[in-house]
Amino acid sequence: MKFKFKLFIFFQYFSIGILGPYMAVFLTEKDFSSAQIGMLIGMMPIASLVFQPLWGYLSDVINNRRYLLLISSLGVALASLGLVLIESFVLMLLCLILFSAMLAPISAISTAIILDYLEEIDKLEEYSLIRLWGSLGFAVSSIMMGGLFLDQVLVYFGWFSAGIYLILGVISLFLPEKGKQFVYSRFNGLDAILKTNRFPIFLISSIFIGATIGICGNFQTLSLQSLGASSWLIGVIISIQALLEIPMMLVVPSLLKRFSMRRLILIGALVLPVRWLLYIFIKNPVWVIPTQIFNSIATISFFVVAIAFIDKLISPKWRATGQALYSTALWGIGAGLGVYLAGNVIERYKIASIWPFNLSLGLIGLGLFYVALRGFSDKPITPAIDQ
Numbered sequence: 001m002k003f004k005f006k007l008f009i010f011f012q013y014f015s016i017g018i019l020g021p022y023m024a025v026f027l028t029e030k031d032f033s034s035a036q037i038g039m040l041i042g043m044m045p046i047a048s049l050v051f052q053p054l055w056g057y058l059s060d061v062i063n064n065r066r067y068l069l070l071i072s073s074l075g076v077a078l079a080s081l082g083l084v085l086i087e088s089f090v091l092m093l094l095c096l097i098l099f100s101a102m103l104a105p106i107s108a109i110s111t112a113i114i115l116d117y118l119e120e121i122d123k124l125e126e127y128s129l130i131r132l133w134g135s136l137g138f139a140v141s142s143i144m145m146g147g148l149f150l151d152q153v154l155v156y157f158g159w160f161s162a163g164i165y166l167i168l169g170v171i172s173l174f175l176p177e178k179g180k181q182f183v184y185s186r187f188n189g190l191d192a193i194l195k196t197n198r199f200p201i202f203l204i205s206s207i208f209i210g211a212t213i214g215i216c217g218n219f220q221t222l223s224l225q226s227l228g229a230s231s232w233l234i235g236v237i238i239s240i241q242a243l244l245e246i247p248m249m250l251v252v253p254s255l256l257k258r259f260s261m262r263r264l265i266l267i268g269a270l271v272l273p274v275r276w277l278l279y280i281f282i283k284n285p286v287w288v289i290p291t292q293i294f295n296s297i298a299t300i301s302f303f304v305v306a307i308a309f310i311d312k313l314i315s316p317k318w319r320a321t322g323q324a325l326y327s328t329a330l331w332g333i334g335a336g337l338g339v340y341l342a343g344n345v346i347e348r349y350k351i352a353s354i355w356p357f358n359l360s361l362g363l364i365g366l367g368l369f370y371v372a373l374r375g376f377s378d379k380p381i382t383p384a385i386d387q
Contacts (some may be wrong), residue, residue, distance in 0.1 A: 038343010
């Protein structure tokens with residue numbers, strides 16, 4: 001059973017290794033301006049604000065997650081083909097809104113399915129051992145796209161994306177449904193976490209952190225090109241950040257036994273501003289390679305530990321909804337606004353200006369996370385009504 005999850009996560013992040021680092025390059029080759037690119041890419045996560053919580057809620061209530069994954073995967077594949085054909089800004093904007101609407105549920109629902117299974121076998125702490133296959137998929141696709149196809153990104157980008165999401169759709173048919181059934185009555189049980197005083201601050205903190213991660217993920221390739229990096233070096237730099245995540249994923253179960261989740265999340269929030277500060281002064285792209293260790297630490301904090309933290313806080317019946325709320329804050333509002341604002345910053349001040357901007361956002365996110373997590377324990381919140 002675990003093999004199916006590993007395969008799905010591998011291809012899910014394989015697609016991210018193509019879309020994240022190279023979407024801005026693809027749109028640049030389409031002759032869109034920096035401001036237009038910021039709006040186009042920034043609109044994608046913002047558009048998911050409506051769809052992601054809705055998908056998550058439907059996933060919990062309908063209890064048919066794999067078919068929702070199938071529908072969304074096929075929708076992304078169809079929208080990917082539109083990217084190949086469209087040339088105008090308005091049509092591209094509409095296509096990317098469709099793309100993000102269909103993409104929105106995949107991460108939250110797949111995470112919920114995996115957590116359901118691990119809970120059933122009483123091995124929730126092994127989530128990182130499945131998630132590391134996503135890091136491997138990201139590494140393979142990013143080095144492949146950067147090293148082999150970057151110079152022909154217009155030709156291959158959309159077709160690769162469509163093919164990968166067709167594969168994800170097929171794999172989703174073989175994933176299990178959750179075994180435990182719940183009775184849903186409006187939002188009973190969900191309001192316990194939403195009414196927790198510091199949880200909104202946690203989500204706001206995630207917005208600022210998500211903005212910095214989104215900016216780096218979408219504009220790092222353009223930044224490296226501005227420093228004169230070759231296509232192969234760009235592929236290596238982007239892939240190595242994912243390769244470094246793999247040994248980190250392996251030690252997460254041990255780390256969770258020694259350190260609190262709050263501390264591990266704060267460490268991730270701390271290392272990101274250090275990373276952005278170093279990027280301000282790096283002029284030789286080779287020196288970006290050792291800084292990628294900070295990315296792997298942050299990935300552990302926000303894409304493994306924070307997911308487990310949210311899962312402990314919220315009732316299992318609202319598992320997909322809780323993950324969707326967090327993902328919406330991190331990748332929806334955060335990444336969307338960050339990329340949009342960064343596009344305008346680049347338009348006015350050139351590409352190097354995004355790193356001081358990122359540093360400012362990261363420091364704000366760090367401060368807010370400290371305030372939010374100071375009021376939390378690692379114990380789950382038990383709702384008054386949970387049936």
